[in-house]
Structures are given as C-alpha cells and as structure tokens.
Amino acid sequence: MDKINPDWAKDIPCRNITIYGYCKKEKEGCPFKHGDNAAPSATAAINDPSTLLDVGEATTPTMISVPKFNAKVSASFTPMIVGSDSLATATTSASAITNAGSNVIMTTTSGTASTANPIANHAVSGATLLNNNNSSSNMSISIPTTASSSNYDPFNAPIFTPSSTSSIPTNTNTASFPFPSITNSGGMNTQANDDNSSNMSMTNNVTPPMQPPPVESNNLKYPSIYPPPHSLLQYHLYAPEQPASLKSLLRPNERSANQLFIPNDIREDLTKKNLSILQIFPSSGKVIPSIVQDYFNLVPLDFNNNGFLNKTTLFKVFSNYDGKPYVLKRLPNIDKSMNPSKISKIYQIWSKVNCTNLIKFRDIFQTTKFGDLSICLIFDYYPNSLSLHDYHFVNFPKFPITMNYLWIYLVQLTNVINSIHSQNLYIGKTLNWRKVLITGDPGRIKLSHCNFVDLLFNDDIDTVVSSSGSAIERQQQLDYKFLGQLMFNLSVNVDNSNNNSAPRGYQLDEINFQLIDDMKQIDDRFKDILKYLLSDDDAKKNVHDLISHFYDKMFMVLESSQTYTEYMESVLSKELENGRLFRLINKLNCIFGRIESRIDINWSESGTKFPIILFYDYVFHQVDSNGKPIMDLTHVLRCLNKLDAGIQEKLMLVTPDELNCIIISYKELKDLIDSTFRSITQ
C-alpha cells in the first residue's frame, strides 16, 4: 500500500469516524482529519454529557456530521448480554437516517446502556417527538436508558408502565383510561400547521395512547366485574356471513362455513351467556364472602346498586355439589333466627312446583356469612336474562312489544298460574313485569320469584299454606288481577317501546274498563280478556274459563315453540361432529411432523408410517392441476369423517413426485394412526 501523504490527508475526514464513530488509530498517527467537525466519539459522549445531542435543539444533520448507521455499535440494535459490563457501559452517540424531507435522530439521554429489558424498551412508546415548523420535519426520538437495568427479573419487576420522560408531560387525566382522547390517538398531532401537510408531525406534548392510571392513586378503581368490559371477546373476529354476491360463486359441491356451522347470531348469544356464567367478582372474600354454605364465587347481579349489602341482593354463585351456576337471593338483616321447621316446610312446598315458566327454586338456608343474619334462597340461573320491563322499554336495543308478544306472554303466564294453583299455592305481587324474565327466543319467559318473602315473615304459615284455606283462594283470585295488571301495563305501552319516554305502569286501582276500551293498538279479543282478568265480579275465575278466551292462541305458541325447537335441533346437528373431528385433528397433529420422526426410519418413504404423511397432504394440502393450493372444507370434512368411521373404502395416496402411490383403506389408516398415537402416549 502506498504511503499516504499527510498534507493531503489532513483535510479529509477519517473514514473510521464516519463508519464507527471513532478512530482507534487516531493516537497512533492516523493522518486523516479527526477534527472539530467530526461526530462526537462514543467515549466522549459518555464522559461528557454535554456532547450528547440535545433533542430540544435538534438540527438537520449533514452527512458529514452524522455517522452512518452501524449495527455493531448502535445501542438500539445491539443484542445485549445481561450482566455484561462492557455492554452495560457501551453506548452510542447517535444514528441517523437522513433524507431530503425528514430526519430521524435517535439519542440516548443517559450515559448507561439500555439492555434487553422490557422496562427499558418502553423507550419506544415514550419517544420524544419534535415538531419542526419548517418544510422539513425532524422526528427526534429520545431513548431514555434507565440505569442499573442489567439484571432484569420479570417476576420482581414493577408493573410495566409506558412511562413519560421529563420531555413528555404525563397526562394526569386518568379518566380517559383505557381509551385515549381522539386528539391524541396514535400520538399524531392533528393540529400541526406544517406547510407540508403530507409530513407526519408529532409534538412534544403528545400523550402516550394507552395511559394507565397511576399505580399509587388512592382512588384506584378496579373494574367492577371480571373480565372487564373492554377485554370481552371481539365477536367480529369471526368470519361474517358472506355477501349474497359471493355465494353464487360457490361450486355445487362447495359450502360456505356459515352453511356448515352454527349461525353467527346463535353462536354470539351463547358465547355471551357463557361469558356471563364464567364472570367472577374481584373483591370476593372481602366485601362479599367467598363461600356461603355450599355456594362459592359470588358475583352480585346488580353490582351498580350502591350499598347493596344492606338490601335484598341477587348473586350469581356456583354450587359446590354439582358445579352449576345458580342465583342466590339474599334477604338481609333478619331479626331473629327462623324456625328450621318453617324453613324446611317452605322448601318442601315450593321445591315441588315444576313449571317451565317458573324459575326453579332449589334451596333455602340461613347464614351469618354476610355479617348479619340473612336468609338465602337459591334458584336456577339464566344468564343475561332481562325483565319484561327492561327488555321492551329500557335496554338497548329495545324490542318493541307487539300483539303476538302479548298473546305469547299471556299463554305462558297462564301456564304458571295453572301449575302453582294446582299445588294449592299462589303467586302474589311478584306477578309483575319486573319479575318476569325473558330467558330466550321466541319470547320465552319465566317468573323469577313467588311469595317466598311473605311466607317467611308470616308467623301463621300453616294457615297460609293449608290445603283448604279460603285465604289461599282469595290470594289465587288476586293472581288473576295481577296477571290482568301486568298484561294491561304491557298493552298500554305498545306504542311506547318505539320512543324514549319511560313506560307508564298502572296500579290495580288506577285501571278501569274505560282505559281498556281507549287502547287503539290492542285487538278486541285481548281487551275482553283484560276485562275478564281485572273484573271485580263475584264469579270465581279459573284457568279453564280464562283459556276459553284464547285457546287458539295456544296452538300458535305451540307451533312457534315447536318450529324453534326443530330449528335449534338442526343447528345442533351441524355442530354435532365438531367435538369428534376436533379430537381427531388433535390426534393427527400430535403424531404428524414431530422432529424425531425426521430421523425415524418408520417415517421414511419405505417406512410403515409413510401413509400418514401422504394422507395428511391428501386431506389438507390439495392442489389443482396447476399446482395451486385448493382449500375445500367439504373435502376435509368428508375425509376426516371417513377416517373416524374407519370405513373399508380405499383411497389412493400419491407421493409429491407422482412416482409412487399407495392404495390403502380408511380402516387401515385409522388403525395405523391409532397405534402410532398410542405408541407416543404410552
């Protein structure tokens, strides 16, 4: 190599500085220029913080002043070794990407290095973003590298907080959590008045998009229910139904996924119900006891109700006996302990009533677990059920009440009256639109409670439930009036469910025949029934007389409920095979493609297991004559069903090079797969 002329070289910037940021031969007589214009060296940057680029004064660097990006020395890209001293102190001054319009400068703001540490890595979200009002925008990202981060212990680490550095004002308004305000979303400054509107301009006071509440806040608010609403399943992640235009493109043998599986609305509804069943309450064990008698995991159903512990409360619970969910209704602050024989009598009487339109009563007991003496009643739980009042007039979306609904409800409630009266019992005031729950389609309703509370606090329980008591007959006659009142209140609000005004509920003494006649939206037959139910005649009302007014409507209800049952059966039959096929695919995947099989002679082309490989390709990796992958779900399902049934039908499996083929039956394949699976599970 020729000797370099020092006079000529002294004005030329040293290439080592350009590439590495420093020149190790500088002290050994490197003739090139290491002067003032060169970028600050790494060591200088560490020892003299003032030499670090000040993000606040970021200027457009030139190619000469900014070293090119170098993966070996750039802190942001150097894989760190935890505990390595050399790396703990190594750092880099800057890396920059420069182009005509925009500059990105990355600097470290402390002398110590960042490590492969999630806490340190939050620097990206805590980036300092500058807005430059000239035509070229500078995006300067400051990487705070917290000291002593070399030994990261994920288990003892503080909660990850996308923190703010001094250059990023923290948003103290935690109310917006977890949703960022629109103006700050994505960290983009929508108000930047940059001339060049195409430049993405970001300001210093950009709020990090996901700002969690401060950890030490005294007013820390936990989500009132788990899982919190924002973490609920994203139902739209499932494939939506195909538009009609695409359906026509299907070949005769093809079916869309929607034709093969459960319809989206039913799946979504069932998923939501499952979610409600599985909900847990975070403070269980503190505010609310974690176990009450044989029931655990208490979740208040009306958890928005303040001071709910002093009122009648409903909890969703799980039974320790059968693991099923139930509803626990707690009657708090009982003055004195109830006579156990009274409690057991109530249980014996009411647990006998079996009616599809009455929520089944399961258990009753006294407890001091809530800090007082409470009586607890246990009922079947129907997730996401709403009262008639809430379903038609309060909750969104509202389901407008129609004449058909009125008939369906009337038939079902008559069924409840019939079942309860036939046991010499009565319903009482609980026959109202807040205690009748909609539990499913089409308009399926269940009465949630009967007169338990009256019975519990009535000292003369024997009279109340005696088989010949005239008191009971009187109460039973009142039940018809309560039914009339309920049906009247629904009818009078038929037009109301479409607008936002609160539904008007009439008391029994407010209802008269004139009001019934004035209702334009109700047909005359229904008005006659209302009059029959609400009349003060001496003639005793009974179920037989009542249904003579609308027996034809009972056929309508029977018809709709049978049609719905058949529809659900057909949906169920579509899903019937899923569990079986899922187990089969699991089995196949467990044995197929294992690393050890690559060196196992049995899986080679001449091995005994080779048909499994070919079959897997045959089922899942079909290609057309041009070698283009084919995705035919029907083919997959057909093959798997035949395999599962182990039929004698033979199929030809061809090797990818098409030079060899195997003719094998599904039965033989099934045996082969079963024996292979057994061999790896033993």
Ligand SMILES: Nc1ncnc2c1ncn2[C@@H]1O[C@H](COP(=O)(O)OP(=O)(O)OP(=O)(O)O)[C@@H](O)[C@H]1O
């Ligand atoms: N068995 C049940 N399964 C599912 N949800 C229920 C059940 N019983 C009640 N609910 C839900 O709880 C809500 C409140 O029911 P209810 O009015 O009976 O309770 P409450 O307000 O404690 O009664 P009370 O009027 O005696 O104080 C109902 O609208 C319904 O959404």
